[in-house]
Amino acid sequence: MSHRLALRDLIDVVRPARPVASVYLGSSPLRSWRARWLRLADQLRSDGAGPELVDTIGEVVHRARSLHPTADTLVAFAGEELPPRVFHTPGLRHLDLAWFSSPAHVLPVLAWLQERPPRVAVTAGRCSADLVGGTERISLNYPEPQWPEGVRSAAAACAEMLDRQEARLLVVAGEDEVVGTLWEALPAPVRRDVVVRWTGRALTPNRIAAETRAAARSSVEGVLADFNERGRVRHLSVEGVEDTLNAIAAGRLDDLIVGYPEDVTATAWYGPAPTDVARGWSPSRRCGLLADVAVRAALLSGTRVHVITAGVPSAPFENIGGLCRARLALVRS
Missing domain, CATH: 3.30.420.60 (eRF1 domain 2)
Known part of the structure; x- marks a missing residue:
């Protein structure tokens, strides 16, 4: 079934520790959606997705597209531990993408959702x-x-x-x-x-949408200002991959700041527990995209996530960081 996306949906999507198929079927296609889906299905199979899972997610995407032929980007997720889900994301401009990876790739829809807070x-x-x-x-x-x-x-x-x-x-x-x-x-x-x-x-509806986006931008700007003006001065912030993952693992992070578009070459390791994350290899953990690993840990542990534009001057080192509830010295201990 397809429906509007909410944060609780993303929490369910990132919960599985096993790989999940993440599919983004973009808007305004130059080719038929069917031809585009065949290419995405090939990508899922090359990533290791089984034929049954590929067929299942293909069916739900096809059904959603048939019911809503003019819809913007459709985003679908499915896995062994996750029943198939399809979401309409009006206004999300994203290229066609299909990954069979762990954790699920939710950063683009999280950024989209952040711009549309409940109001x-x-x-x-x-x-x-x-x-x-x-x-x-x-x-x-x-x-x-x-x-x-x-x-x-x-x-x-x-x-x-x-x-x-x-x-x-x-x-x-x-x-x-x-x-x-x-x-x-x-x-x-x-x-x-x-x-x-x-x-x-x-x-008017347009004015409501504009005010909602403005409020969302102001909120993120406030978090970044707090990170730079209070966090760094009072040693209540972390930045960079190593320190941020350590703060997550220690349960000290209140707010995660992560850059988008993400660095698709950066990876991290995670276990089934929400804050079981590390930078390096571990036989008891799985390897995933750094941004997805950090976002999964934050969402499952109740940490607020703020998606920023990667590379802005006020961004944390390596485009990842956050605000802690204890001083950095205590986080590292």
Whole structure:
């Protein structure tokens, strides 16, 4: 079955320790999707995928393409320990790719997901309020003379929707006075934890998408600033492959920063446990792409992952690093 991607889906995808087929069927093809799939299937077989697995993932991709012929990039995963899954990723521009590797190759979709965090959009007025979050929509109507009470009801509904959507981003449109009333009526924990983007009085789908992307970029920029200004100064950051993997293995990493596009020549070793990672060879571990190994460990251990553009001046050494919950000296001990 194909459906919209969420972070919990990626956690399930990276969980298997055995190899997984990762397939990216790009958008705007110059050739038929069938011809492109045959080439991808050949790549999976050359990587060691068995015929049954190749046929299975081919069937789910074909079914998804048939049901949604105009969809953007389709991303599929399947393995011995992972039932086949297909995701629509509107806006993801990716070349056709097929790998049978361990762990699953999720960095491109993780970067795509990071740009589209869960959010609730609210248009608040003196007669009505409209709330949208994911596929959920709520419309409230109230008499204009009682608009403050109506807006407070909208604030309560907004807080509940934020919780259901697991969203920490609120995009709001409306008059200053109305928006101010809505904000003041939100519970204190919501006002503390939620990022608010005010758009004036107009709120269109394009404006919501633009504000969501802007909030996502601002969040990543904040993490990088924290990494450079606080982490390095107070020795609460690590960077480079060796120190980052050591911090993951020690369970000290709060935030993983990883560059994309990834270095496809860099590898690391990992075991079945979430933080069982190392730079060098081990008979009890499997070898995988460094970025995939680090992302798997982070997702399975509850560490936040931030995908940045590889090579930017503020990036950590070797395009991988992070912020720790203890000083570097303690991480290395």
